[in-house]
Amino acid sequence: MTTKTKYLNPYIGGVLLGLILLAANFIAGRGLGASGAIKSTVVAAVKETAPTHYANSTYYQEFEASHEKGKSPLNNWLVFEMMGVIVGGFFSGALAGRLKLKTEHSPRITSKRRLIFALAGGILFGFGSQLGRGCTSGSALSGMAVLSMGGIITMAGIFGTAFLFAYFFRKNWIQ
Amino acid sequence: MGPLAPYEIISANTNMLLAFVIGIGFGFVLESSGFSSSRKLAGVFYGYDTVVLKVFFTGAITAASGLLFFSLFGWVDLAMVYVNPTYMHSAILGGVVMGLGFIMGGFCPGTSFCGASIGKIDAMVFIAGLFIGVFVFGEGYPMWEKLFMDGFQGYPKLSTVMGISDGVFTLLMIAAALGMFYVGEWAEKKFPQPEY
Numbered sequence: 001m002t003t004k005t006k007y008l009n010p011y012i013g014g015v016l017l018g019l020i021l022l023a024a025n026f027i028a029g030r031g032l033g034a035s036g037a038i039k040s041t042v043v044a045a046v047k048e049t050a051p052t053h054y055a056n057s058t059y060y061q062e063f064e065a066s067h068e069k070g071k072s073p074l075n076n077w078l079v080f081e082m083m084g085v086i087v088g089g090f091f092s093g094a095l096a097g098r099l100k101l102k103t104e105h106s107p108r109i110t111s112k113r114r115l116i117f118a119l120a121g122g123i124l125f126g127f128g129s130q131l132g133r134g135c136t137s138g139s140a141l142s143g144m145a146v147l148s149m150g151g152i153i154t155m156a157g158i159f160g161t162a163f164l165f166a167y168f169f170r171k172n173w174i175q
Numbered sequence: 176m177g178p179l180a181p182y183e184i185i186s187a188n189t190n191m192l193l194a195f196v197i198g199i200g201f202g203f204v205l206e207s208s209g210f211s212s213s214r215k216l217a218g219v220f221y222g223y224d225t226v227v228l229k230v231f232f233t234g235a236i237t238a239a240s241g242l243l244f245f246s247l248f249g250w251v252d253l254a255m256v257y258v259n260p261t262y263m264h265s266a267i268l269g270g271v272v273m274g275l276g277f278i279m280g281g282f283c284p285g286t287s288f289c290g291a292s293i294g295k296i297d298a299m300v301f302i303a304g305l306f307i308g309v310f311v312f313g314e315g316y317p318m319w320e321k322l323f324m325d326g327f328q329g330y331p332k333l334s335t336v337m338g339i340s341d342g343v344f345t346l347l348m349i350a351a352a353l354g355m356f357y358v359g360e361w362a363e364k365k366f367p368q369p370e371y
Binding site for chain 2: 085160
């Protein structure tokens with residue numbers, strides 16, 4: 001038998017994840033998130049490179065209005081949290097001996113196909129996270145913890161759709 | 176007494192520092208549970224690996240019960256805790272688009288950062304896609320602004336809408352999660368896939 005990759009027991013992982021989410025709510029009065037940090041970065045980049053366009057766009061101005069005046073869009077709770085995620089993920093991977101540059105894909109497909117689908121999936125997820133006001137972390141997971149109706153609907157939308165369409169993308173994942 | 180930042184028990188800067196610390200814990204747990212692997216994440220949709228189901232729902236019911244207890248003990252004022260708004264149309268459509276992205280890309284935003292942090296190139300490419308997707312949404316905003324704002328219903332809890340207490344709702348959520356864990360364990364035996 002080949003050596004199996006060692007991962008944490010998923011139920012223990014889940015309890016720990018729940019406690020971290022609880023800590024976020026207790027400390028910051030808000031849940032975890034990921035797509036918000038990407039939005040902050042995109043907004044900051046547009047503000048820096050195309051200030052006139054930035055000033056004339058409803059979307060960016062709505063962000064500006066919801067943000068503390070005179071501060072960078074990057075001065076944001078989610079941006080700091082996501083920097084932590086990269087550090088925490090790296091530490092876990094280092095301790096478990098999983099640090100390795102590689103493209104993970106099913107033996108049935110090429111690396112190129114995997115990367116094309118990864119890019120397309122990322123574009124859809126990025127777009128959908130804006131439409132849904134948060135992604136799997138901010139809308140679905142954190143929404144469930146506070147019993148938010150919108151969050152639970154989005155959660156059902158994400159998992160339900162992925163289940164429905166899994167058949168069409170099976171070549172990417174199963175043999 | 177809590178939540179600490181909204182009640183100004185801790186400063187805004189301390190809150191940002193703690194965001195970084197919380198993020199480290201978040202990333203560590205995700206990576207050590209296997210969320211840095213698109214193969215493990217996509218497994219839930221084919222039944223061969225249901226780690227997503229187990230970690231996600233255990234996390235949700237742990238945090239929901241924790242918040243209820245904290246509120247009961249007077250440790251946290253739930254009125255000051257952010258509840259996601261409900262915009263019915265965009266909540267459903269956004270979820271559908273994200274679901275498609277999930278099954279195609281094999282990651283979600285949080286997990287892609289985890290994958291990238293340990294060197295997964297597919298995760299890095301997924302992140303590049305995320306930036307493009309958010310940028311496209313921002314640039315085309317006038318086209319979907321109406322849809323984005325449609326069906327606003329305030330900040331309801333599903334328990335309130337169903338006319339039951341938060342406690343009973345959380346109990347139902349725990350029961351549903353246990354049922355799903357049972358199905359998940361069964362599916363992993365029924366639809367095994369070789370590791371690669």
